Amino acid sequence: MGLIAPVIVYWLYAGVHHMLPPLEKYRLHTKKEFAAKDVVPLPTVIRGVLIQQLIQVITLASLTYLFDRSMLTTYRVVVQPSIPVQICQFIVAMLVLDAWQYFVHRHMHTNKFLYKHIHSQHHTLEVPYACGALYAHPLESLIDTFGGVVCFLVSGMTARTGLYFSSITSMKAIDLHSGLWLPPGFGPFQLIFGNNSAYHDIHHYGLRGRKYNYAQPFFIFWDKLLGTHMPYTVVERPKGGYEVRLLK
Template sequence: MGFAISDELLGTVAPIVVYWVYSGIYVLLGSFENYRLHSKKDEDEKNLVSKGTVVKGVLLQQTIQAIVAILLFTVTGNDDGAATVSESSLLVLARQFITAMLVLDTWQYFMHRYMHHSKFLYKHIHSQHHRLVVPYAFGALYNHPLEGLLLDTIGGALSFLLSGMTPRSSIFFFSFATIKTVDDHCGLWLPGNLFHVFFQNNTAYHDVHHQLYGSKYNFSQPFFVMWDRLLGTYMPYSLEKRTSGGFEARPTKDCKDD
């Protein structure tokens, strides 16, 4: 008799496994200096938190996310993948994914922006994430636990509920969202990266936000840049080659803090 794993369990565990496997690949690729947005030396010297602390912080957030996911699946009481033919169609899945992406982006933009403009919230909560001046892949979910709950966990719950997706659909959506978030923080500009082809919101775009000059810009995450463009917080940039190897995202206009 085979051991069956429920969709709810997979929906809880899969994004965590994907996070560490995918970020591990980027850690290996980070040894190639010609693909980096910052040098390895800058990563070691400019960041204000140790990698060990980052790992512990991410594991804490993932534990909270797992607990909330289990509670959410229990409360919603979705059937274990017993979707009708119409519910499993590609058209319905596409609608659910797009809805979930828009909900997640909208929630995270306004919460993220508020955490930057509230001096109290930035100092005591959001500044923890910005201790990574030079972002790297497995630091994508390094946040204050309260921020992780507000931005990522609640944002994910809302996208799940409002899109109407099933636990089975959520396995794919949240694994995809996890890969995208890791990619945005990887600090690498790799040739042929499809995320850079299909999304303006990419690792260079988010790297601008992590620099001092971009701290009040490029709040959008993880998919689109629409809210930044609509509300005047979009900072354009150009990708230039560094003389020492690799690339650098440089702003193409002067912006002042609000």
């Protein structure tokens, strides 16, 4: 379940976004912008995400087999820690994952070879949308998978707590790439974390923004500490929808 549940959660949560009635009045980009910027067909994006998820499952299953084979052959009762302990583990895992993602992500941009041959695949979706959140080069997915393993080990989570964390992380990635600016109460992640769809949209849309807002998926303090934070405001478009405007 720890391997499969995040995949199921990803497609269910992304599917909800795609099956909702038209939400043009909440979108950060117009249909014209979407048609002009996103040239990758949807079936290609779906196939790319499935390949990435397959790599993640195979990698994690292989690591389990190599380093803790007893998990596959022996029935063991694992006592879940208390809720306060699990909350602390969540916080540690979020901080570790944010550090991993920020520095790997920033290096993927500053290293021209890595950007051209690996990370640029993710940026072909210049106007992001829900099911394309994990669309990336297979090598990048492998690097992200190892980041998840580091979070699991450093935080000391049980497999069950890790299942919860990885599922929420999948949902958070979709939220960042949804392209929707929902009203308060309808976008739970926007109320909890500063890293939201508008913040990450700056990084995706336009060449200028790609030098900023590397932080993901939870907090934004790495950008602020290291000078890669781009301030912004979200304003309503006259004909419906929203627009992210840079303040710098």
